[in-house]
Amino acid sequence: MALFLRKSRNIIKNFLVINNYYGYNYSNYNTIISSNANYIGVVGDIMKLHGSSNIMRRYESTKAAQLSLDPQYYTSEDDNDLDDVSSQGMDFPGGRVMYTSHLNFIPDVAESRVPCYRVLNDIGQPILNDPTQLVSQEMATKMYSNMITLQVMDTFLYEAQRQGRISFYMSSIGEEAINIASAAALSDEDIIFAQYREPGMLLWRGYTLQEFTNQCFGNKADQGKGRQMPVHYGSKMHNFFTISSPIATQLPQAAGAAYSLKMEKKDACVVAFMGDGCTSEGDFHAGLNFAAVMEVPIVFVCRNNGWAISTPITDQFRSDGVVVKGRAYGIQSARVDGNDALAVYNTIRAARETAISQQKPVLVEALTYRVSHHSTSDDSTKYRPVNEIEHWKTEKSPVTRLRKWVESNGWWNEEQESSIRNRVKKEMISAIQVAEKIEKPAVMELFTDVYDQPTKDLHEQEKWLRESIRRHPKDYPTDSSL
Numbered sequence: 285m286a287l288f289l290r291k292s293r294n295i296i297k298n299f300l301v302i303n304n305y306y307g308y309n310y311s312n313y314n315t316i317i318s319s320n321a322n323y324i325g326v327v328g329d330i331m332k333l334h335g336s337s338n339i340m341r342r343y344e345s346t347k348a349a350q351l352s353l354d355p356q357y358y359t360s361e362d363d364n365d366l367d368d369v370s371s372q373g374m375d376f377p378g379g380r381v382m383y384t385s386h387l388n389f390i391p392d393v394a395e396s397r398v399p400c401y402r403v404l405n406d407i408g409q410p411i412l413n414d415p416t417q418l419v420s421q422e423m424a425t426k427m428y429s430n431m432i433t434l435q436v437m438d439t440f441l442y443e444a445q446r447q448g449r450i451s452f453y454m455s456s457i458g459e460e461a462i463n464i465a466s467a468a469a470l471s472d473e474d475i476i477f478a479q480y481r482e483p484g485m486l487l488w489r490g491y492t493l494q495e496f497t498n499q500c501f502g503n504k505a506d507q508g509k510g511r512q513m514p515v516h517y518g519s520k521m522h523n524f525f526t527i528s529s530p531i532a533t534q535l536p537q538a539a540g541a542a543y544s545l546k547m548e549k550k551d552a553c554v555v556a557f558m559g560d561g562c563t564s565e566g567d568f569h570a571g572l573n574f575a576a577v578m579e580v581p582i583v584f585v586c587r588n589n590g591w592a593i594s595t596p597i598t599d600q601f602r603s604d605g606v607v608v609k610g611r612a613y614g615i616q617s618a619r620v621d622g623n624d625a626l627a628v629y630n631t632i633r634a635a636r637e638t639a640i641s642q643q644k645p646v647l648v649e650a651l652t653y654r655v656s657h658h659s660t661s662d663d664s665t666k667y668r669p670v671n672e673i674e675h676w677k678t679e680k681s682p683v684t685r686l687r688k689w690v691e692s693n694g695w696w697n698e699e700q701e702s703s704i705r706n707r708v709k710k711e712m713i714s715a716i717q718v719a720e721k722i723e724k725p726a727v728m729e730l731f732t733d734v735y736d737q738p739t740k741d742l743h744e745q746e747k748w749l750r751e752s753i754r755r756h757p758k759d760y761p762t763d764s765s766l
Contacts, residue, residue, distance in 0.1 A: 397604050400651055401631060402621035406680060408688025415626050421695045427468050427625055428690055431460040431683050432701075433708050434484045437493060438656075440712040441500055445514075445660045449720065450500045452514045456481050458623075458655030461682035462587055464488060465628035466555070470636060473552040475545070476524045477538035479531065480515055481587065481654075482557050489522040493708070497715040503722035509733075510725040532562040535571025535584070539645075542580035546643055553581040553639040555632075561592025563609065564600050575645040576613040583635045584615075584647045587622060589654040594667040610647035622650030623682040626689070653680060724764035727753070 373382040403415050419427070438455035445453040456463055463484025470476075476485050483496065495507070499517055502510035508518060508526065518526025525541075528534065538556035545552055562568050563586065575582050586606045590597055603609060610617030616638065620631040628650060635646040653676040657664045664673070690696040727749065731742045738746075753760045 392602070394604065394608075398607050398619050400619050400621050401627055402624045403626040403630065404624050404685055404689055406685065408685045408692065410689075415689070416693065418626055418630055421693070423468060424686075424690050424693075425695055427464050427629070428683075428686050428696065429704055430464045430467075430484065430488055431625070431686065432704055433493075434460050434463060434487055435683060436705060436708040437483075437487075437496060437712060440709070440716065441497070441514075442656075442660065444500070444716055449716070450502075450514050452660055453500065454480055454515045454659045455656040456483060458676060458680075458682070459587060459589060459652050460484065461625040461628050461686070462585070462622045462650050462652060465625040466557075466585060466632045469629045469632035470555060471552060472523065473550070474523065474636065475538075475541055475552065475554045476522075477534040477541070477554060477556040478517075478524065478527050479534065479557050479559055479562065479587075480527050480529070481559070483515070483517060485557075486517055486519060486522055486524055489519075489524070491517070491519060491522060491524075493711050494715045494718060495519075497712070497719040498722065501716075501719040501722070502724065503719055504725050505719070505722050506725070509729045511730065532558060532565035532567035532571070534558075535562065535567050536574060537571075538582060538584075539571045539575040539578070539580060542575060542582035542645075543578050546578075546580050551640065553583060553636055555583045555585060555636075557585045557587065559592060560586060560588040560590070560597050560600065560606060561595065562586070563606055564592070569613075572610070572613045572615060572645070572647070576615050579644050581639040581643050582645045583632065583639050584610075584645065585632070586647070586649045587652055588649050589622075589652045591654055591658070591664070591668065593658045593662060594664070596668075605649055605651070607647065607649040615645050615647050617647040617649070619649045619651065622652030623680050623685060625682060625686045652682075655681075724761060726765045728766075 373380045403411060403418065405411055434456060438457055441450070442453050442455050444450050459481060463482055464487075466482075467485045467488035472489055476482070478485060483491075486496075494505075496517070498505040499508060499512070500514040502508075502512075502514070504510075506512075508516070512518070512526065513529065516527040516529065518524060525534070525537070535556055535558060538554050542554040545554065556571070558568065572584065574580075575584070588597065588606055592600060597605070605619065607617045607619040618631055618635065621627050631648055631650075635648050638644070639646050654664075655673060655677045687696065687701075728746065730749070731738055731746050734742070750766060753766065
């Protein structure tokens with residue numbers, strides 16, 4: 285080893301080139317894709333290329349505690365004795381570390397960006413092989429139907445806010461594929477920790493349009509008893525943890541939930557969603573590090589839509605997006621075209637199988653674009669050009685792309701399109717009318733479900749609120765009982 289190190293005068297550079305330390309080893313990437321008709325095999329091979337040999341082995345040191353850090357351990361390249369223990373490098377906690385007498389900094393960026401996995405091109409045509417091997421007609425049409433349903437629901441509830449019927453709304457327009465295709469790739473037993481742009485997960489699992497609408501109106505039929513902001517859904521029945529507004533707080537919680545699945549030996553995983561803005565939060569790093577160290581079955585899905593409200597990703601990080609961040613924590617990672625429903629479906633399915641079979645985390649970065657404003661409180665035309673939004677809305681639409689593919693297979697036609705859109709529109713009109721007529725939760729519900737028995741200070745707060753309502757009735761809603 286000492287002889288090899290002496291001959292290699294730039295060992296770090298050689299290692300980076302051979303193993304492509306900051307990205308995939310793509311020397312045989314094209315060969316793998318062209319020769320493998322099974323798309324799930326492609327994603328698996330991609331993960332193996334940059335995962336199994338380097339980052340996904342949990343290194344252990346059995347000798348480190350017995351070794352002292354003698355100066356000889358730092359001068360092995362100058363030692364001609366190949367049998368000397370120092371020539372083998374330092375047996376350090378976490379694995380053996382080899383020596384070099386040449387100072388080299390790891391590059392800040394790789395020579396090329398990590399490629400983005402896709403199955404369909406922008407006009408819905410397969411890039412390689414036949415995607416019908418990936419999804420059946422039944423699955424493909426169900427995915428497309430749910431994407432339409434989500435799109436129509438978003439339009440109606442967004443307009444309901446503009447009409448003053450609800451206080452707030454956030455849509456998933458432009459990101460329908462990540463919602464529905466991810467949901468289709470999972471089991472109902474998998475636990476979901478969403479951010480706030482994943483209602484498609486609930487829709488796929490059977491959450492009704494009426495339930496979505498009740499939550500946004502905050503009425504008595506809302507499972508959250510009107511105590512959450514609109515779009516902050518939650519459903520124990522559907523293994524969907526209630527959404528909280530502060531970004532990234534769900535990630536450490538998700539890692540902990542995944543650890544519980546591991547202890548219980550469940551055949552399931554946790555899937556935690558986030559936006560690119562979450563990666564700027566400390567909870568992102570805590571969540572990923574905990575998941576990696578504890579080796580838990582979790583899939584982190586980052587919707588990199590280019591904008592954290594008004595902050596572009598160029599102002600957030602200098603790395604090659606989010607996918608490369610996984611390697612720093614020892615997590616397998618993949619980048620996928622988030623507007624390609626088939627690619628998302630295959631990637632999440634492969635990531636889930638990896639997380640459960642290996643009991644280790646996976647990070648998926650889905651590249652997409654937020655066509656809508658961040659929320660009804662935002663006007664995105666103030667910080668991004670309108671023609672950019674229109675380009676993604678018309679030329680890159682995930683709904684249009686999947687429709688073209690299912691139509692090309694003879695699985696969909698204009699009559700079916702009109703039928704489902706008209707049906708969902710009628711259901712949404714009815715859902716809004718019903719939700720508006722349902723009474724708001726009683727005032728006392730503000731103080732329940734925290735403690736088994738309300739504490740003294742909660743009783744005092746409730747008393748103060750009731751007195752305030754009696755003194756100032758015009759300042760409080762009239763459709764909520766005391």
